[in-house]
Amino acid sequence: MDLSEGFGERLLGQLLDRAHEMPAHLLAPLVAEECARIGGRDVSIYLHDYEQLMLAPLPGRGLVVGEVLPIDGSSAGEAFLSQRVVEERMADGVRMYLPLLDGSDEVGVMVLTLESVEDDDRRLLGRLAGLVADMLVTKGSYTDEFFKVRRLGKPLSVAAEIQWSLLPPLSMSTPQVSLAGVLEPAHEIAGDSLDYALNDNILHLAVIDAMGHELNAAVLATVAIGAYRHARRADIGLAALYAFMDRAVDAMFGPDQFVTAQMLRLDVETGQLQWVNAGHPAPLLIRGHRVIERLESPTTLPVGFGGAEPQVSATQLVKGDRVMFYTDGLTEERRIGGHQFGERRMVSVIERTGPLTEGVNQMARMLSRSLMAERGGFTSDDATLFLVEWHGGRADHLAIPDF
Incomplete structure (x- = not known):
């Protein structure tokens, strides 16, 4: 077995080593400099803003700082x-736009120009983009620079x-499950929040809406999510998890x-x-781009009110099913004339939108x-939606080297 260092390993290794x-x-x-080594020029890195x-x-230094680009209608x-x-x-030459994916969380896009592009270029640049994305996330933990860029x-x-x-990353994708969410208004969000974790084959997810506005709502949401994480990591059941959160908020x-x-919890x-x-x-169950069911269940009192032990509800998903979770800011916004936007109108938008999108x-x-x-471009309350799509199957093959 030849373990000598090739050009591609050396190029990527410099990033890892440093x-x-x-x-x-x-x-x-x-x-x-790494891009220049393979003939790349006019290199730019773009990060998505909070509103997506x-x-x-x-x-x-070394990057071309161009104009802010719209996500809709641009190659990037x-x-x-x-x-x-x-x-x-x-x-x-060829202008290449490479998505920066940390795992499956979308960080942004790396852009550069090559005189020509071969499969070896594509393979190496794809791996370089993945490494750059990982470093942006890692380094972003102890600098404000990346956050300030995203604020525009x-x-x-x-x-x-x-x-x-x-918040955790607002998107994640594995062979078995994908999820993505949006929170509005991005620069003033306060009481809405969510959290998730994929532990072995169980996806844990919580979506919350803390009462009130501004700072008090954010602090209330922080306590609720902190209590959720603490209880989730103790591996207690859903009913006991509610009770723990309830006591913490109270x-x-x-x-x-x-x-x-x-x-x-989704297996x-x-x-x-x-x-x-x-x-x-x-939540709404979406199958074949149609909302086929509201996942109704017996409900207990909101967290903090000391409600009765909640009943755990269950359903069996079909591969390709999507479940949409949302907060009432989406449906309770009042349009001109005083009428609420309402769930029926929201369902209509869901069914029109689904066939036009991938993933x-x-x-x-x-x-x-x-x-x-549809709401007239206005949101007076926090409005959150979160989608989970179940693919099923196993992912063990990803742990087996293919050489």
């Missing part, structure tokens, strides 16, 4: 939405600052404040879905935009 000590601001010049509308250029946006490489033929000069409220620091805030919530191998509902809108990432984003337009 990543441990390299400060965040040196990532840009190193990436630009625009791609903002990352400044840095196409790569971002499809999670596939886009190649654009030009008079002086728009300030976040203190409540939104708390919430975005609390101890901190007393009987006058509450959180509506849904907590669920990603079998498609068995279990959930409890604490005063939250029922839950695109659907969540387009659905959010469509619902916002």
Whole structure:
């Protein structure tokens, strides 16, 4: 077996070897130099904004800092939405747009130009883009620079600052399950929040809506999510999990404040879905782009009110099923004339949007935009939607080297 270092390993190895000590601001010049080694020029890195509308250029020595690009209608946006490489033929070469994926979380897009592109270039650049995405996420844990780029000069409220620091990545995809979500208004979100974890073959998920607005709602949501994570990591059942969250919120805030919530567990191998509902809108089951059922269940009082032990409900998903969770900000917005937007109108938008999209990432984003337009472009309350699509099967093959 030949273990000598080849060109591709050496190129990627430099990033890995230096990543441990390299400060965040040196990532840009190193990436630009790495791209130049394989003939790449005019290198840019774009990060998506909090609203998932625009791609903002990352400044840095060696990078071309271009204009802010719209996700809709641009080649970079196409790569971002499809999670596939886009190649654009030009008079002086090929412009390549490579999605930056940390696992399956979409970080942004890396762009560069080559004189010509062969399969070896595509393979090496794809791996380089994956490594760059991982480093952006890792280095982003101890610098503000990447966060400031994503804001596009728009300030976040203190409540939104708390919430975005609390949230997990808003997209994840494995061979067995995919999920994606959107929270609005992105720069002022306060009481809506969510959390998830894929532990072995069980997807754990909670969606909450804390009462009130601004900072108080954000603090209330923080306590609820913190209690959820603590209980989830103790491997207790769904009913006991509700009780733990309920006691934590009551101890901190007393009987006058509450959180509506849904907590669920999905076996990603079998498609068995279990959930409890604490005063939250029922999720919607989507099959073949049609909303076929509201997942109704006996509901207990919101978290913090000391409700009775909730009943655990269950259903069996079919491969390709999507379940949409949402907060009442989507349906209770009042349009001109005083009429609520309502669930029926929301279902109509879901069924129109589904056939036009690929995967839950695109659907969540387009659905959010469509619902916002239908509501007249206005959201007076937090509005959250979160989609889970079950694929089924096993993922063990990913742990087996294929050489």
